Amino acid sequence: MFDLSDVLARAEIDPRDVNVILHSPRDGDLQAMLPGLVSTRPAAMEAYQCYHTGPATRALSQGRPLVASFVKTGSGRMPGTSLMLFAGLYKNPGPRARPRSEIEADAEVMWLHSTFGSFRELRSPDWTEWTWFDLSLDERLEEMRGRLVIEMRLTQAYIRLAENLKAPVAAIHAESAFDAEPPPWRRMRIGAGLLGALPSRWSARLREWRSIYLIVDQTDGARYVGSAYGAENLLGRWRAHVAGEAGVTVGLRDRDPSRFRFSIPQLTSPAAPAEEVIALEQTWMERLDTVRFGLNRPQEAADAA
Known part of the structure; x- marks a missing residue:
C-alpha cells in the first residue's frame, strides 16, 4: 500500500519531523470553501491554521519542524472515511504569544471571523493573547499541492503524527484540484464575504444560473426575495447587493450587506425570458410573505409606515 509516509520518504523527509493537520471544519460553508481558499485567498488559509486550542496546540508545540496540511474534499471509498487534499x-517555527491588538489588526483573521464565525474567542473580552504558530510554506512537495489525495478515517484528533498515520494515497491528480466544483444549487449558501474569494468554477456556475434567490440578513433573520437574469445572472446580482448597488427596496437600503447570506429557492432555464423569471419571483414573495413581513416592501408602503 502506497501511503503518505512513502510520499514523504521519496522527498527525503523524515515522517518523525512532521505533524499532519486534517482540516475538516464543522461549518459546512467553510468546509466547502476551504479547498478553494488555498488558491484564491492563501493568506486566509494560513491564518486559519495558525491558531489552535487544547491538544492541537500541545501537539504543534512538541518541536516537529514541519506540518503537512490537508483539507477535506469528500467521502472516501470505504464507509466512514474521507478524502483529504494536500494543501502544502x-x-x-514553534509557538509564540500573539497579543490581542495584533490579532484584531489581522485582516485575514477578521475576515474569517465575520464570514464563517471562525476564532470564536474574539467574542470574549477576557483574553489578551493567543498561542500562535507562524506556519510558512516549504518548497518541498510543492508539486503535490492540490494533486495528492489521501483517504482517512477522521477523529476528533485532527493533528496526527505522520509516522503513525495510516493514510493510503487515493489519487495523484494530473492537475491541481484546488478549484473545487461548487455544490448543487439546492445546497448552495454563500455569505457576502465569500463573493470576493470564490473559486473560478463557482463564479462560472453563478454566471450561468438565472434564478429566484433569497437573501437572509443574519443579523435578525429578515428575508428578501429577488430574481437574477441578464449577462452575469446570479453572480452579478449578488455582487451588486453586496456593493450596495441593488438595494432597491427600502427594506435593504439601510442594512449592512456584509451580513447577507444568499441561497437559491428555484433555478430557472438559462434561456428563461426576464418576464418569466420576474413572474416566478412574485410567487416566491407570496409564498414566503416577504412583502408584508420581509424586506420586499415597496417604497410607498414603507413611507406610510
Missing part, C-alpha cells in the same frame, strides 16, 4: 508542507 509548512515550516513550523
Whole structure:
C-alpha cells in the first residue's frame, strides 16, 4: 500500500519531523470553501491554521519542524472515511504569544471571523493573547499541492503524527484540484464575504444560473426575495447587493450587506425570458410573505409606515 509516509520518504523527509493537520471544519460553508481558499485567498488559509486550542496546540508545540496540511474534499471509498487534499508542507517555527491588538489588526483573521464565525474567542473580552504558530510554506512537495489525495478515517484528533498515520494515497491528480466544483444549487449558501474569494468554477456556475434567490440578513433573520437574469445572472446580482448597488427596496437600503447570506429557492432555464423569471419571483414573495413581513416592501408602503 502506497501511503503518505512513502510520499514523504521519496522527498527525503523524515515522517518523525512532521505533524499532519486534517482540516475538516464543522461549518459546512467553510468546509466547502476551504479547498478553494488555498488558491484564491492563501493568506486566509494560513491564518486559519495558525491558531489552535487544547491538544492541537500541545501537539504543534512538541518541536516537529514541519506540518503537512490537508483539507477535506469528500467521502472516501470505504464507509466512514474521507478524502483529504494536500494543501502544502509548512515550516513550523514553534509557538509564540500573539497579543490581542495584533490579532484584531489581522485582516485575514477578521475576515474569517465575520464570514464563517471562525476564532470564536474574539467574542470574549477576557483574553489578551493567543498561542500562535507562524506556519510558512516549504518548497518541498510543492508539486503535490492540490494533486495528492489521501483517504482517512477522521477523529476528533485532527493533528496526527505522520509516522503513525495510516493514510493510503487515493489519487495523484494530473492537475491541481484546488478549484473545487461548487455544490448543487439546492445546497448552495454563500455569505457576502465569500463573493470576493470564490473559486473560478463557482463564479462560472453563478454566471450561468438565472434564478429566484433569497437573501437572509443574519443579523435578525429578515428575508428578501429577488430574481437574477441578464449577462452575469446570479453572480452579478449578488455582487451588486453586496456593493450596495441593488438595494432597491427600502427594506435593504439601510442594512449592512456584509451580513447577507444568499441561497437559491428555484433555478430557472438559462434561456428563461426576464418576464418569466420576474413572474416566478412574485410567487416566491407570496409564498414566503416577504412583502408584508420581509424586506420586499415597496417604497410607498414603507413611507406610510
